Amino acid sequence: MEKIVILTGAGISAESGLGTFRGAGGLWEQYPLEDVATPEGFARDPVLVHEFYNARRAQVAAARPNPAHRALARLEDARAGEVLIVTQNIDALHEAAGSRNVLHMHGELSRALCRACGARWDAPEQMSAQDVCPGCGAALTRPDVVWFGEMPYGMDRIEAALAGAEIFAAIGTSGQVWPAAGFARLAHEMGAHTVELNLEPSAASADFHEHRQGRASEVVPEWVAELLG
Known part of the structure; x- marks a missing residue:
């Protein structure tokens, strides 16, 4: 049966009120990424990083899926073959819309991670530098999100899915963040029909058959x- 792999980025959640990271007014203009999205930034100022993600968590909690999220959930329900959503987003709007086969390659804002033992659990609404791990008791907890310089989650599964995809679509992505920026080229080379759905051409537009x-x-x-x- 035909397999469809769909990569989603910040652009799909922008219409639900969640800010994108790049472009005019993007989050990286307000918060330098080296301060809030790197292990080094967290080591320097964990209070600032927790404040940033606590604010994002509250924003995400108030957001609702938009017609794009709901359409992808409908596609998964109605399509005979597999539909895999690989999202760069740390919100849960795909799941809220009804999608079940979702891989969060950059982690999830609703989850917490212990830097000492690697345990993961549901994050509270507010996290702090004093929080302790429920597993080992270390006060080394952080949001379970992938920062710059860290390996995205599920890469083996993603690469296998891209190799077997008949259709690959990228929705609301900038084409600037690796390794996701290379997914279209890999899928293209493996024989998939590649489609870009975006406000404007991304940095990876040359790798798509259709725009x-x-x-x-x-x-x-x-x-x-x-x-x-």
Whole structure:
């Protein structure tokens, strides 16, 4: 059966009120990434990093899925073959819309991680530098998100899925963050039909057979409707 692999980025959640990281007014203009999205930044100022992710956690908790999220959930429900969503987003809007086969390659804001023992658990609404791990008791807890310089989660599964995909789509991605920026080229080389759905061409646009420009809430439901006939 046909397999579809879909990569989603910050652009798909922007219409749910969650800010993108790049571009005018993006989060990286407000918070230098080296301060809040690197292990070194966390080591220098864990209080600042926890404050940043606590604010993001509250923002995400108030967000709701938009028509693009719901269309992808409908695609998974109605399509006979496998639909895998690989998301760079740390929100849970895909799951809230009803998608079940979701791989969070950059982790999840709703989860916490112990730097001492590697334990993971559901994060409270507010995390602090004084929090202790429920497993080992160390006060070395952090958000379970992948920072720059760290290895994304699930790479073996992602690469295997790309190798077997008939269709690869990227939605709301900048094409600037590796290794995700190379997924389209890998899928293309393995024989998949590659589709980019974005407000504007990404840095990886040359690796796509097909381009659809517009708001995710509009172009994604249209694309899904075509796939479902």
